[in-house]
Amino acid sequence: MMRRTPARRRGIGRMGANPLMRSIEKHHAGESATPATYGGVLFRTAILLTIVVAIGAFSYTGVVQRGELVGGLWFFLLAPIIGLISVIIAMRSLNLAPFFSIIYAICQGVVLGAISGIYTLAFGDGIVPTAVMSTFGVALAMLFLFRSGIIRVTSRFRKIMFVALIGLLLSGLIMLPLFFFAPQIFGIEGMMLFYMAIIIVSVIVASLYLVIDFDDIQKTVEAGADRQYEWPLALSFIITLLWLYVELLRLIAIISARSRR
Numbered sequence: 001m002m003r004r005t006p007a008r009r010r011g012i013g014r015m016g017a018n019p020l021m022r023s024i025e026k027h028h029a030g031e032s033a034t035p036a037t038y039g040g041v042l043f044r045t046a047i048l049l050t051i052v053v054a055i056g057a058f059s060y061t062g063v064v065q066r067g068e069l070v071g072g073l074w075f076f077l078l079a080p081i082i083g084l085i086s087v088i089i090a091m092r093s094l095n096l097a098p099f100f101s102i103i104y105a106i107c108q109g110v111v112l113g114a115i116s117g118i119y120t121l122a123f124g125d126g127i128v129p130t131a132v133m134s135t136f137g138v139a140l141a142m143l144f145l146f147r148s149g150i151i152r153v154t155s156r157f158r159k160i161m162f163v164a165l166i167g168l169l170l171s172g173l174i175m176l177p178l179f180f181f182a183p184q185i186f187g188i189e190g191m192m193l194f195y196m197a198i199i200i201v202s203v204i205v206a207s208l209y210l211v212i213d214f215d216d217i218q219k220t221v222e223a224g225a226d227r228q229y230e231w232p233l234a235l236s237f238i239i240t241l242l243w244l245y246v247e248l249l250r251l252i253a254i255i256s257a258r259s260r261r
Helices: 006-013 019-026 038-066 072-092 097-123 127-147 155-181 183-222 227-259
Strands: none
Touching: 038 097, 038 183, 038 227, 072 097, 072 227, 097 127, 097 227, 127 183, 127 227, 155 183, 183 227
């Protein structure tokens, strides 16, 4: 088997602060007899997405048609925690990544299916298909921007996106007490505008994180890393895609509610 060129090895060092990318560098990417491929990542992404959609459809039907949460309220509340633990394990253990990636997809299917059902009951049948089509439309647009080189993922870009993500998390924490006290100060309309602004920023940040996922996939394949990394890469992409879907669902709901006034 031919050794990887020094140029490819140097490319690993530029992968940035992503823990998965540091793991590839640590385990000497370029020496695998079974390297990761784009097709492999795509296949695993399709598996996880299929699980999310199948479980989500079942959960969605339970809410819309029967008014029931699949697994009950406790499972609905615990599923995000189980999903988070599954992501941490999948990113840290390549051997366990397939199993825990699937667990994450199941948990997210239950939660997102229920949330989608609730939004459907509140805003009509068209909101979920609109959010789904918008999500894949944005993903394709981001892929085009990445492949064309219009958006380049540099270390500075990654740092800016990380800061933006932290800012969004802090904004979410701030919003909770504001919902109780700020309406008397800023009014309901002012609070809704602030909330909508946060969601718009969230949509933008989630969209740009897709570009980071594309860059991680490209660098991993070009570095010749082992195909075990295909599962964590697929999982990372699914996490971002579902995040984008939720933010678009919230944004479309707000626009729909405001248009009815």
